[in-house]
Amino acid sequence: xxxxxxxxxxxxxxxxxxxxxxxxxxxxxxxxxxxxxxxxxxxxxxxxxxxxxxxxxxxxxxxxxxxxxxxxxxxxxxxxxxxxxxxxxxxxxxxxxxxxxxxxxxxxxxxxxxxxxxxxxxxxxxxxxxxxxxxxxxxxxxxxxxxxxxxxxxxxxxxxxxxxxxxxxxxxxxxxxxxxxxxxxxxxxxxxxxxxxxxxxxxxxxxxxxxxxxxxxxxxxxxxxxxxxxxxxxxxxxxxxxxxxxxxxxxxxxxxxxxxxxxxxxxxxxxxxxxxxxxxxxxxxxxxxxxxxxxxxxxxxxxxxxxxxxxxxxxxxxxxxxxxxxxxxxxxxxxxxxxxxxxxxxxxxxxxxxxxxxxx
Numbered sequence: 001x002x003x004x005x006x007x008x009x010x011x012x013x014x015x016x017x018x019x020x021x022x023x024x025x026x027x028x029x030x031x032x033x034x035x036x037x038x039x040x041x042x043x044x045x046x047x048x049x050x051x052x053x054x055x056x057x058x059x060x061x062x063x064x065x066x067x068x069x070x071x072x073x074x075x076x077x078x079x080x081x082x083x084x085x086x087x088x089x090x091x092x093x094x095x096x097x098x099x100x101x102x103x104x105x106x107x108x109x110x111x112x113x114x115x116x117x118x119x120x121x122x123x124x125x126x127x128x129x130x131x132x133x134x135x136x137x138x139x140x141x142x143x144x145x146x147x148x149x150x151x152x153x154x155x156x157x158x159x160x161x162x163x164x165x166x167x168x169x170x171x172x173x174x175x176x177x178x179x180x181x182x183x184x185x186x187x188x189x190x191x192x193x194x195x196x197x198x199x200x201x202x203x204x205x206x207x208x209x210x211x212x213x214x215x216x217x218x219x220x221x222x223x224x225x226x227x228x229x230x231x232x233x234x235x236x237x238x239x240x241x242x243x244x245x246x247x248x249x250x251x252x253x254x255x256x257x258x259x260x261x262x263x264x265x266x267x268x269x270x271x272x273x274x275x276x277x278x279x280x281x282x283x284x285x286x287x288x289x290x291x292x293x294x295x296x297x298x299x300x301x302x303x304x305x306x307x308x309x310x311x312x313x314x315x316x317x318x319x320x321x322x323x324x325x326x327x328x329x330x331x332x333x334x335x336x337x338x339x340x341x342x343x344x345x346x347x348x349x350x351x352x353x354x355x356x357x358x359x360x
Contacts, residue, residue, distance in 0.1 A: 001070065001110075001113065001114065001155075001158060001159065001162060001187070001256070001257060001258050002092075002095065002096075002101050002102030002106075002110050002258070003102060003103065003106040003109055003110055003113075003162055003165070003166075003258070004102070004103045004106060004270060004271070005103030005104065005105040005106050005273065005279050005282060005283065006103075006171075006172065006270070006271040006272065006273045006274060006279070007106065007162075007165070007166045007169065007171075007172055007174075007271065008103070008105055008106050008109060008165060008166070008169045008171070009168075009169035009170065009171050010105065010276065010278040010279075011169075012109070012165055012168050012169045013105035013106060013108060013109065013169075014105075014108075015108075016108035016109040016111075016112050016165065017107070017108030018108070019108065019112055019116075020089065020107075020108040020109075020111040020112045020115070020116070021108070023085060023111075023112075023115070023116055023120070024085065024086065024089050024111075026082070027081075027082040027083070027085040027086050027119075028082075028086060028346055030082035030083075031082050031083050031086055031343065031346050031347075032346045032347065034080070034082070034083065037228065038228050038229055038233070039079070039083060039343060039347070040340055040343040040344050040347055041233050041340065042078070042079065042229065042232075042233055042236075043079060043083055043086070043087050043339050043340070043343045044336045044337075044339045044340035044343065045233050045236040045237045045240060045336065046074075046075055046078060046079065046087060046236060046339075047087045047090055047091055047335045047336060047338070047339035048237065048240040048241075048244075048332040048333070048335050048336040048339075049236055049239060049240040049243065049332075050069070050071035050074070050075060050087070050088070050091050051091050051094065051095070051240075051244070051331055051332050051335040052240045052241075052243035052244035052247075052248070052328055052331075052332045053068070053069050053071060053243055054068050054069065054070075054071065054091070054095070055068070055243075055244060055248045055251060055295055055324075055328055056068060056243065056247055056248055056250065056251045057251045057252040057253075057254065057256055058193055058251075058252055059252040059254055060186065060189045060190065060193075060254075060257075063186065063189070063260070064254055064255075064260065065186055065254055065255060065256065065257055065260035066251075066252035066253075066254040066255065066256055066257075066260075067186075067187070067189070067190030067193065067194070067256055067257050068190075068251075068256065069194045069197060069198070070088075070114045070118065070154075070155060070158065070194065071088060071091070071114075072084065072088050072114055072115055072117070072118030072119055072122070072154060073118040073122050073123060073127065073147070073150055073151045073154055073195075073198055074198045074201060074202070075087050075088060075118075075119075076118055076119045076122065076123040076127075077123065077127065077147075077198075077202055077213075078202075078205065078212070081119040081120055081123050081124065082119075083343075084115075084118075084119050084123075085115050085116070085119045085120075086339075086342060086343070086346075087339055088111065088114060088115040088119070089111045089115055090335065090338050090339045090342060091335055091339075092107065092110050092111050092114065092115075093107065093111075093338075094331065094334060094335050094338055095331075096110070096286070097286075097289050097290075098289060098290060098291045098292060098331070098334070099290065099291075099292050099293065099294075099295055099327075099331060100286060100287075100290040100293045100294070101295070103282065103283075103286070104282045104285060104286050105278065105279065105282050109161070109162075109165050112161065113157075113158040113159075113161040113162060113165075114158055117154045117155075117157040117158050117161070118150075118151070118154035118155075118158075121153070121154065121157060122150040122151065122153055122154035122157075123150065126146075126149060126150040126153055126154075127146060127147065127150040130146045130149070130150075131143065131146055134146065140203065143199070143202075143203075144196070144199035144200075144203070147195055147198050147199035147202060148191075148192065148195030148196060148198075148199060149195070150195075151191050151194050151195035151198055152188060152191035152192060152195055153191075154191075155187050155188075155190060155191035155194065156184060156187060156188065156191065158187070159183045159184055159187035159257070160180075160183075160184065162183060162258060163176070163179050163180050163183050166179065167179075171274055172271055173265075173266060173271075174262065174265055174266070174271075175265065178264075178265050179261060179262075179265055182260075182261035182264050182265065183257070183258070183261045186257040186260060186261060187257050190257050205232065208231070208232060209229055209232055211227075212229065212232075237336075240332050240336075241329060241332060243328075243332075244325070244328030244329050244331065244332040245325040245328055245329045246325065248295070248324050248325065248328045249318040249319050249320050249321065249324065249325070250317070250318045250319075251319070253317075253319070255269045292327035292330070292331065295324055295327045295328060295331070296321070296323045296324055296327055297322070297323030297324075297326050297327050
């Protein structure tokens with residue numbers, strides 16, 4: 001559900017840059033004051049995992065479409081909403097800058113759609129209240145149902161956000177009714193799959209470290225663990241590397257829900273870019289920064305043959321590709337480094353502020 005710049009006018013794009021920037025500033029302040037000593041490494045490995053998981057599109061049967069997880073609710077449950085928002089913003093920034101996944105003008109809108117809705121609506125208004133009502137003795141099935149519901153609602157709001165932002169921009173040929181009637185159902189299906197995946201992962205983490213969840217569910221505050229979750233962090237790190245390096249071979253080649261919806265309306269999976277100076281300059285900037293377009297090693301992506309086009313055979317599945325693995329692993333490590341650095345600097349600022357307030 002990464003929007004391209006061709007969907008947004010400069011005014012709408014800038015407005016959502018401002019909205020997401022405000023949310024990021026508030027979240028950064030909250031992360032700075034978070035008491036958990038393990039927050040920095042946990043944010044880092046979860047950022048790497050979500051980056052890798054987003055590479056794996058799963059096919060939606062009977063539609064010709066595919067989807068991938070957004071990861072916002074998963075991060076929110078494990079980290080709390082503010083740290084989760086910092087992580088998802090970092091992941092989406094990494095994808096836009098170096099993988100050409102989502103436009104630069106659209107980055108603020110993408111962060112808003114994939115971050116604000118799960119972190120600040122799905123978690124506090126759906127997941128936590130329903131889980132609290134279910135009580136500590138809630139069955140695994142009920143907990144899974146609550147997770148799926150919160151994920152679906154968050155993704156539905158995100159899809160609605162895409163449609164609304166596109167219509168407010170008024171620069172595309174996408175009709176409101178047709179676009180809306182395609183985007184919502186396909187993202188309902190995607191949300192159900194993501195919700196089940198999120199519930200499964202949360203179940204295993206809860207079984208391994210229930211103390212990470214106790215205080216958050218009882219008091220609605222950030223969770224405090226009695227001991228550093230070394231094994232959990234290491235396990236998530238290994239899972240992120242395996243997902244990026246191996247599981248990415250099993251990604252569906254079908255267009256994702258947004259591309260599929262655009263194609264059903266216009267006959268093309270991508271809209272033509274406008275000729276405005278803002279769009280042109282940002283497109284040139286993104287091209288200059290992109291290292292792994294379409295999550296492939298750059299040498300593969302630039303290997304253009306001058307020979308006439310020939311009919312191509314169906315792509316093999318799984319698509320075992322060393323270039324994709326390399327791009328995924330490097331991207332995951334880069335995301336790990338970025339999130340860890342951001343979190344460390346925020347925490348360092350907290351320490352400095354605390355020391356400055358200590359009487360000499």
